[in-house]
Amino acid sequence: LTDGPLTGKHILVTSGPTHEPIDPVRYIANRSSGAQGTAIAVALRDLGADVSFVTGPADVPAPSGVRVIPVQTAREMQAAVEKALPADVAVFAAAVADWRVASQSGSKIKKQQGKLPVLEFSENPDILAGVSQMSEGRPRLVVGFAAETDDVIAHATAKRARKGCDWIVANDVSPDTGIMGGTENAVTLISERGAEEWPRMGKDEVAQQLAHRIVDYLAKK
Ligand code: C5P
Secondary structure (H helix, E strand, C coil): CCCCCCCCCEEEEEECECCEEEECCEEECCCCCCHHHHHHHHHHHHCCCEEEEEECCCCCCCCCCCEEEECCCHHHHHHHHHHHCCCCEEEECCECCCEEECCCCCCCCCCECCECCCCCEEECCCHHHHHHCCCCCCCCEEEEEEEECCCHHHHHHHHHHHHCCCEEEEEECCHHHCCCCCCEECEEEEECCEEEECCCEEHHHHHHHHHHHHHHHHHHC
């Protein structure tokens, strides 16, 4: 481990999409590449943190020098997070599927003439809200993300309150921004102090700035 201001701190990071199976060969997913979560894990590692990196099936490779815990589904991610705790800080950068297929088929669903399959959904557990609202052993700092396409600050501020996390890193993922799957990000940090808009910069730089803010926070409290 690198020596730095986060030496001795255990930080949990979730990243990537989740895959929710329909049957053994099909799944429902989303466009998260895992790039921002991976960059955050790297930035924290480089400041000396002991990082547990719980990642869904991402496009970008998991970094070295962190504890990589690969998962597929939201429920697997939740179990992995619970197992990785306690942590000093938890950063939830994963794009967790809101729903899973209620009863996945054990065998491949066959195409039938004149009959379309109908999928029913169940709600996935909200991992961020669960950890934010832990009555015992809550991380000192819980950071969530909010990918929004409109009214970014209002929605993210409401999300922070609803989930009970300390910070929300909000970004506009409208298709014309090129943020989802791209190398840059334009984020607003929502904290108890309000909304702070950061200039558009590389995802690596967003990660480094966030890591430094985490250092400051832990030093103050
Ligand atoms: O509610 P929404 O999905 O917009 O919230 C996004 C934030 O909540 C992200 O930090 C994401 O990692 C986290 N989340 C979670 N578990 C879910 C859904 C979202 O941890 N089931």
